[in-house]
Amino acid sequence: MKLKLHVWRQKGPYTPGEMVQYLAEGINEHMSFLEMLDVVNEDLISKGEEPIAFDSDCREGICGMCSMVINGRPHGPDQGTTVCQLHMRRFRDGDTIYIEPWRARAFPIIRDLVVDRSSFDKIMQAGGYVTANCGSAPDANAIPVAKERADAAFAAAACIGCGACVAACPNGAAMLFTAAKLSHLHHLPQGQPERLRRTQHMVNAMDAAGFGNCTNLYECEAACPKEIDRDVIAMMNRDYAKASFSHRD
Amino acid sequence: MSWFSNYARSSVGAKHIMAVTGLALALFVFVHMLGNFAVYAGQDAMNGYAETLKSTGAFLWLARLGLLATVVIHIAAAVRLSVLNKAARPEKYRMFKPIRSSFHARVMPWTGLIVFAFIVYHLMHFTLGTFYYDYYSAVQELPGGATRHDVYSMVVQGFQIPAVALSYVVAMVLLCFHLAHGMTSFFQSLGLNHPKYNAIIRYAGPVYAAIILIGNSSIPIAILAGAVDLPGA
Numbered sequence: 250m251k252l253k254l255h256v257w258r259q260k261g262p263y264t265p266g267e268m269v270q271y272l273a274e275g276i277n278e279h280m281s282f283l284e285m286l287d288v289v290n291e292d293l294i295s296k297g298e299e300p301i302a303f304d305s306d307c308r309e310g311i312c313g314m315c316s317m318v319i320n321g322r323p324h325g326p327d328q329g330t331t332v333c334q335l336h337m338r339r340f341r342d343g344d345t346i347y348i349e350p351w352r353a354r355a356f357p358i359i360r361d362l363v364v365d366r367s368s369f370d371k372i373m374q375a376g377g378y379v380t381a382n383c384g385s386a387p388d389a390n391a392i393p394v395a396k397e398r399a400d401a402a403f404a405a406a407a408c409i410g411c412g413a414c415v416a417a418c419p420n421g422a423a424m425l426f427t428a429a430k431l432s433h434l435h436h437l438p439q440g441q442p443e444r445l446r447r448t449q450h451m452v453n454a455m456d457a458a459g460f461g462n463c464t465n466l467y468e469c470e471a472a473c474p475k476e477i478d479r480d481v482i483a484m485m486n487r488d489y490a491k492a493s494f495s496h497r498d
Numbered sequence: 499m500s501w502f503s504n505y506a507r508s509s510v511g512a513k514h515i516m517a518v519t520g521l522a523l524a525l526f527v528f529v530h531m532l533g534n535f536a537v538y539a540g541q542d543a544m545n546g547y548a549e550t551l552k553s554t555g556a557f558l559w560l561a562r563l564g565l566l567a568t569v570v571i572h573i574a575a576a577v578r579l580s581v582l583n584k585a586a587r588p589e590k591y592r593m594f595k596p597i598r599s600s601f602h603a604r605v606m607p608w609t610g611l612i613v614f615a616f617i618v619y620h621l622m623h624f625t626l627g628t629f630y631y632d633y634y635s636a637v638q639e640l641p642g643g644a645t646r647h648d649v650y651s652m653v654v655q656g657f658q659i660p661a662v663a664l665s666y667v668v669a670m671v672l673l674c675f676h677l678a679h680g681m682t683s684f685f686q687s688l689g690l691n692h693p694k695y696n697a698i699i700r701y702a703g704p705v706y707a708a709i710i711l712i713g714n715s716s717i718p719i720a721i722l723a724g725a726v727d728l729p730g731a
């Protein structure tokens with residue numbers, strides 16, 4: 250396959266970037282999208298040019314590192330798929346492909362397609378955990394959890410923190426991420442004692458990081474490689490009101 | 499009260515405020531429409547309805563101030579959030595394809611601002627009489643010699659001017675787009691969702707918006723078509 254690529258190139262956080270055209274040749278349709286970029290980069294290196302910087306780690310759709318907007322869709326055209334799991338057979342020979350980084354004030358570009366997502370870590374540090382006593386591990390099944398609750402917690406826990414929700418949101422909001430982390434803990438008994446305080450702290454950390462505000466467009470849900478449901482946001486909205494009107498801090 | 503200002507300025511709290519004020523405005527629009535239907539019952543019904551409203555005195559002013567505050571809060575929150583949202587994405591995508599959101603949902607701030615401009619125009623037209631003062635100053639003579647404001651003739655003569663009638667219909671179309679998103683959106687903003695009702699909630703906005711559009715637009719259209727006319731005409 251032969252493809253025409255338009256890729257965002259930016260040397261560093263404070264230098265302006267631009268779209269640069271490349272020709273990708275000798276691409277096998279069974280390659281993943283990232284493997285296609287690897288081939289392009291080998292070619293650039295052999296020509297003495299700087300390779301395109303992009304993030305990846307597991308390349309099996311579970312770590313959340315890979316992150317790029319392909320033809321105007323975070324993670325590309327497939328529903329419920331990370332870029333590393335996107336294959337070139339999804340494109341046709343001769344296609345033109347636009348590749349851009351996640352764009353959000355809270356995700357500053359480090360280089361090319363690599364962005365700094367540590368603002369997600371700040372949200373997690375504000376409450377994405379449960380407080381528990383140390384000591385020996387508790388007995389298995391000491392705390393019963395209903396099947397439906399466990400399923401709902403698991404559906405939210407599938408979030409890999411890639412940031413596609415922010416990239417897709419016309420407002421640059423991080424509500425799907427934050428709400429998924431809350432919903433994960435709040436469907437379980439272990440999450441209940443700190444529930445309202447956790448909601449308040451994580452939402453406040455999200456706001457402080459410079460993310461936008463949800464206008465219920467649900468582009469996040471459409472882009473999420475783990476197909477996390479908008480309902481998690483409704484739960485967060487409800488809990489935030491309860492927290493604000495009943496908590497003393 | 500510092501907790502309340504923190505709440506109101508937070509992303510989620512500001513959405514709650516938009517939702518509650520938006521809902522209040524939308525319910526007002528509905529009740530206002532029902533009142534306007536008095537025009538179909540003729541001059542006496544319409545003018546009597548207007549007279550009754552006016553006679554409530556202090557209550558009328560309380561309602562007006564409440565509505566004004568609601569509009570101001572709704573707009574202040576909307577403008578603030580829209581500015582923050584623009585700032586959250588300083589560099590635009592060269593190519594971006596929205597797939598789940600509809601166009602009217604993405605232009606809420608614009609339909610909102612145009613509707614606000616319409617509200618000002620509407621108040622100048624029928625409440626203050628800033629223009630078409632001849633129509634505004636019409637009076638109805640009652641048996642016994644008393645007179646009252648002839649709201650019926652004012653409305654009919656106003657909408658007999660095609661450009662005026664058209665401007666109202668256009669404003670209702672824009673309000674309809676605003677409500678089509680808003681009246682579904684507020685459920686999510688307030689966290690009022692349930693798998694059992696989500697399917698109904700999805701249609702709440704479009705259905706509500708259609709009712710307002712058809713109901714309100716019917717009045718200028720009926721007058722323009724001559725189905726509702728001046729008394730004795």
Ligand code: HEM
Nearest residue numbers: 464517520521523524576606607610611614680683684687
């Ligand atoms: C008759 C007047 C109006 C009515 C009935 C109305 C109604 C509503 C409703 C029901 C919502 C949904 C709240 C939510 O998403 O939770 C809303 C949202 C909104 N309104 Fe209004 N509104 C009116 C006027 C305005 C005006 C004058 C503006 C001016 C800028 C405005 C801007 C907005 C914005 C930006 C949103 C948020 C949209 C979103 O969350 O997607 N509205 N409105």
Ligand code: FES
Nearest residue numbers: 308312313315333
């Ligand atoms: S590289 Fe790990 S999810 Fe794509």
